Amino acid sequence: MESSINYDINLFKYWNIDNPFLLINGEIVLMTWIVLGIMLVTLLIARHFLSKRKGIGRYAVMQIVKMFMDTSTQSIGRFNFNHCTFIGTIFLYIAYCNLSALIPYVIEPTTNLNTTLAIGLISFAYIQLNAIKVHGFFGYLSDFFKPFFLMLPLNIIGEVATVASISFRLFGNIFGGATINDIYMSAIGGSWLYESVAMFAGINLIMAGFFTIFEGMLQALVFTILSLTYLTIAIQTDDGQEQSECLS
Amino acid sequence: MFELTAFIHTFAIIAPVGLTALGSSYGGGIASKSALLSIDQQPKAKDFIVRTLLIGLALIETSTIIGLLVTFYIMKQTSSIQNIYQAIATLGASLAIALPGMVVAYSSARALRQTTPAIARQPFFARKIINLMILTQSLIQTPVIFGFILSMIILGNVHLVTTSGQAFGFLASGLCLGIGVMGPTYGLGTFAGSVCQSVGKARHAYSKLLTFSLVGGAVIETPNIFALVVSVLIAHLSKTPATGLLASVVFISAGLCTGLGTIGAGVTSGMIAAKTANKIADDIEQYGAYSRMCMLAQGLVDTNALYTLIVSLVILSK
Numbered sequence: 001m002e003s004s005i006n007y008d009i010n011l012f013k014y015w016n017i018d019n020p021f022l023l024i025n026g027e028i029v030l031m032t033w034i035v036l037g038i039m040l041v042t043l044l045i046a047r048h049f050l051s052k053r054k055g056i057g058r059y060a061v062m063q064i065v066k067m068f069m070d071t072s073t074q075s076i077g078r079f080n081f082n083h084c085t086f087i088g089t090i091f092l093y094i095a096y097c098n099l100s101a102l103i104p105y106v107i108e109p110t111t112n113l114n115t116t117l118a119i120g121l122i123s124f125a126y127i128q129l130n131a132i133k134v135h136g137f138f139g140y141l142s143d144f145f146k147p148f149f150l151m152l153p154l155n156i157i158g159e160v161a162t163v164a165s166i167s168f169r170l171f172g173n174i175f176g177g178a179t180i181n182d183i184y185m186s187a188i189g190g191s192w193l194y195e196s197v198a199m200f201a202g203i204n205l206i207m208a209g210f211f212t213i214f215e216g217m218l219q220a221l222v223f224t225i226l227s228l229t230y231l232t233i234a235i236q237t238d239d240g241q242e243q244s245e246c247l248s
Numbered sequence: 249m250f251e252l253t254a255f256i257h258t259f260a261i262i263a264p265v266g267l268t269a270l271g272s273s274y275g276g277g278i279a280s281k282s283a284l285l286s287i288d289q290q291p292k293a294k295d296f297i298v299r300t301l302l303i304g305l306a307l308i309e310t311s312t313i314i315g316l317l318v319t320f321y322i323m324k325q326t327s328s329i330q331n332i333y334q335a336i337a338t339l340g341a342s343l344a345i346a347l348p349g350m351v352v353a354y355s356s357a358r359a360l361r362q363t364t365p366a367i368a369r370q371p372f373f374a375r376k377i378i379n380l381m382i383l384t385q386s387l388i389q390t391p392v393i394f395g396f397i398l399s400m401i402i403l404g405n406v407h408l409v410t411t412s413g414q415a416f417g418f419l420a421s422g423l424c425l426g427i428g429v430m431g432p433t434y435g436l437g438t439f440a441g442s443v444c445q446s447v448g449k450a451r452h453a454y455s456k457l458l459t460f461s462l463v464g465g466a467v468i469e470t471p472n473i474f475a476l477v478v479s480v481l482i483a484h485l486s487k488t489p490a491t492g493l494l495a496s497v498v499f500i501s502a503g504l505c506t507g508l509g510t511i512g513a514g515v516t517s518g519m520i521a522a523k524t525a526n527k528i529a530d531d532i533e534q535y536g537a538y539s540r541m542c543m544l545a546q547g548l549v550d551t552n553a554l555y556t557l558i559v560s561l562v563i564l565s566k
Contacts, residue, residue: 074375157473158466161390168393169310169386176313179320218306222382229383233462236455 028112035100035109039092075228076235083231086126091224094119098174098216101181102208108216110174113167120167123227124159131234166226173219177211256335260342261322268315268349272308275357279304283364290368297364300378304360307385311349311392318345318399325403333415334406340422341402344479347426348391348433355437356385362441366448373451380447380458384440387465391429394476398425401483408487413495417486420496421479424503428475431511435468435518442522446529453532457525460539464521467546471510471517471553478506478560485564502563509556517546 007026010018049057068088073079097110109115132140144155184207188194198204283301287294322338329335363381367374402418409415443461447454482499524542528535 075379154470154473155466158469161394161473164397165386165390165393168396169389172314172317172393172396173310176317179317180313183320215306218303221303222307222386225379225382226386229379229458233459236459 025112025114027107028109028115031100031107032097032109032115034103034106035093035096038100039096071224072228075232077232083130083228087224087228090119090123090227091220094170094220094223095217098220099213101178101212101216108174108178110170111178113171116167116171116174117163119170119223120163123166123223123230124163127227127231127234130231134235134237162230166223170219170223173215177215181207181211253329253332253335256332256339257322257326257329260335260339261319261326263339263342263346264315264322264349265312265319267346268312268353271350271353272312272357275308275354275360276305279308279357279360279364282361286364286368289365290371293368293371293374296367296371296374296378300363300367300374300381301360303378304356304363304381304385307382307389308353308356308360310389311353314392314396315345315349318342318396318403321399321403325406328407331410333412334409336415337402337406337409337418340419341399341406342422343419343426344398344402344422345392345395348395348429351430351433352389352392355433355440356388358437359384359388359440359444362445362448366444369448370451373447373454376451376454377444377447380454380461381440381444383458384436384443384461384465387461387469388433388436388440390469391425391433391472394429394472395425398422398476398479398483401480405483405487408489411489411495413490413492413499414486416496417482417490417499420499420503421482421486423500424482424507425475425479427504427507428479428510429472430514432468432471432514432518435514435516435521436465438515438518439464439468439521439525442525446525450529450532453529453535456528456532456535460525460528460535463539464524464542464546467543467550468514468517468521470550471514474553474557475506475510478502478557478564481561481564498563498566502560505563506553506556506560510553513549513553517549520545520549 008023009026009029010023012019012022046057046061049055049061052058065088068091069079069084072084072087076083094110097108097115100106101108128140131143135143144152146155188198280301283297286297290297318341322342325338329338359381363377366377370377398421402422405418409418440461443457447457482503486499520542524538527538531538
């Protein structure tokens, strides 16, 4: 985690602009591209399975897609292709990022706040655009003046706090897990006795299983469900409520 | 290092992880007990109840993990602490995460505690109840995120501290957020438990209760935002060196004013919303009347917290 090499890239060097806000963390960008490459490979494999007439791989891919369709349909009340693909993309990307620590020499891109904030902002922008599309621009603005007009600044702060809370939750959990794993590795490292005991007794497996696999999948699920719920609330109209009740 | 400095700094190291672990272990205990009782009541819903318990316990543990993170950060800064003022400022950063983390862990356990009996009552509706629980728990956990951001702000500015005014300013900033979010978070815990229980009673009220939990939760959380505004303002004012005893008195009193003022407003606002959620489950037809009445009452209660915010801002503007 702590490296003496400086990976920061300054795109504005030519114009002599040296603002830390504009620096790009090269290491995290590289890791993100590795994760995207792994995603691409899995998607190509899934495509290969789907091109066959039958087989267990085809069934597994269909089940996963059906799971996203069911989740979005149950929450929103009717099937919408855009929302379903949005939810699936967010879940798969976060899950791949969190699980990428299982590969040697790869660190999770989600241990950097920039990545999680970017995902949070994408989700926020998608939700607000859909709310404007459903309610109209003035209907969307009038939501900020509920319950009474004095609440306007508080409503705006509340919206910003939503983005901060979902991004910082993902960041804090993944970074905390990665830090604990690092400290554990440095504690057992250096002695062949400790390392072999930890490996054969299964302690390594427990640490990786809890802090990387379980925590990573759970945080991806929590992020997805929260985005979906905020989306449901934002695009809800009066007749939409009745539809979701009928399905239950 | 001078002995008192070492004492304060050690306390700052242990407080985040110790207090958050206290809250989350106590909360996890009561939630697990409730889950066991629910399995006893409805053994066929065992799978859903165990899954809910696992998700809920992992969410409760969020505050402990973030507390541990802040503990590591403070431990790393041990060598750079030069005088007692920097130690006091670090204590502010540690209290900003420790006190909210403790109350948040306990309050989100109260939501989980009512969710498992609700699933035992309505096993076929379990997935939506789990969604509602994740939503309410994440509403409760917002103060931990606020505390984490404030701790990072304070820890990033500790090296600027040279006078007592700055040191007590950062301490007041941490205390303001730490004490200020306790009441609203406790109220949110009451409200979230009541919402999950109501869905167990009347599942047709789910979509109404989902909207109501977001709106009601936002109104209960308003005092949290007051506390955050005052504490960030105090932390910003403390960056510039202030001389004299008066500066520290001003910062401490402004922080405590908002911090203590939000406790009553948060707790009672949560109680009002909790009762309203129960009533909505009893009679869904009257949703509009109940929610409007609840909004009015909560708005009136929150006004009291608004007065303390105004007084704090007036004190700080001098």
